[in-house]
Amino acid sequence: MNRALSFSTIALLGRANLKHAREEEYVEWATHMLEEGHETPSLCILAGLEPLLNHFEIQDYFKRSLRELGIERKQKEEEIRIYATETVRHILDESIDYKTGVSLLSSVCISCDYPSYLMDWYSLDDAISDIESGNYPNGYPSAYGRNPKAVVLEIATDFLAKHKNTESNKTR
8 A cells, every 4th residue: 555655845844854754855855846837957966866866965965955045944842743634644544554654654753853743743653563463452441442543544634633734835
């Protein structure tokens, strides 16, 4: 069910802030931007880079591309929040397995020093592990006796309702 995930520009920046972005994702982003009709010299170079990718070269062309496209950075916390929100959307549309998504959001929570808006994901990650090993989910007791996927989808729906004002940059 996992297919290549597509993140907006701002969510990609959030992934980069957390060191979650792979070099290939920047190339994919650049290719997508070109397909959408955005063209700059650095974007063309970035889209044309092939493996083995040099991290420093990728970062240089990515920064140049952002500048040439006039894309302004948001605060680090906002970029990460958008990344988290898009990850939740990927869970709901099943472009990412719910366990993988929960684990990813839990790691974002840990990396960001446990912000309250991500604590459900941290607790749920432990709960799923507990349930799978036949133990009581102390970290998320309301998951006990329930289908973990249904619990995750319910939390994801609630999360998006609470964070509906977290908008991605419409320029992918």
